[in-house]
Amino acid sequence: MLDGCASRPPDTMTDKLPPNLLALFAPRPALRYINPSDHAQRERHTTHVDGVAAFLPELKNYEDDYKPTESWLQRRDRVKQEKKAATEHNLTKGAADFNPNDDPEIRGDALKTLMVARLSYDTDKKDLEREFGRYGPIERVNSMHLRYVRC
Numbered sequence: 001m002l003d004g005c006a007s008r009p010p011d012t013m014t015d016k017l018p019p020n021l022l023a024l025f026a027p028r029p030a031l032r033y034i035n036p037s038d039h040a041q042r043e044r045h046t047t048h049v050d051g052v053a054a055f056l057p058e059l060k061n062y063e064d065d066y067k068p069t070e071s072w073l074q075r076r077d078r079v080k081q082e083k084k085a086a087t088e089h090n091l092t093k094g095a096a097d098f099n100p101n102d103d104p105e106i107r108g109d110a111l112k113t114l115m116v117a118r119l120s121y122d123t124d125k126k127d128l129e130r131e132f133g134r135y136g137p138i139e140r141v142n143s144m145h146l147r148y149v150r151c
Contacts, residue, residue, distance in 0.1 A: 108140065
């Protein structure tokens with residue numbers, strides 16, 4: 001037998017809590033009602049949208065001068081082939097076409113020019129003359145720091 005326990009609410013511990021903790025279990029006030037920002041479905045007046053079937057007769061007037069654009073994969077392959085062709089040209093015909101005497105950037109005898117790269121910015125002309133002077137006379141030392149900068 002249940003001896004009348006089913007009609008009685010279950011015992012809770014909240015009646016033994018202090019008022020500051022009971023405030024945590026108090027229900028929140030109801031949210032205020034805000035009208036929806038959109039119109040009801042039956043009150044909407046939008047343009048009618050059709051499929052592409054309306055444009056099928058226009059395809060008969062279409063001229064076939066379409067030129068597809070190149071995808072990034074095709075561009076990557078094309079650039080790789082162009083670089084390979086340029087390298088092949090430089091290796092075969094580039095050395096034969098090279099004439100250092102016609103280059104306006106070169107001063108003096110181009111075949112007696114030594115280029116040293118990746119030097120420290122603290123290196124000056126005196127340091128270079130001292131290091132390379134032991135191998136022979138030096139006519140001129142030209143230091144080109146940051147002359148050509150790629151961005």
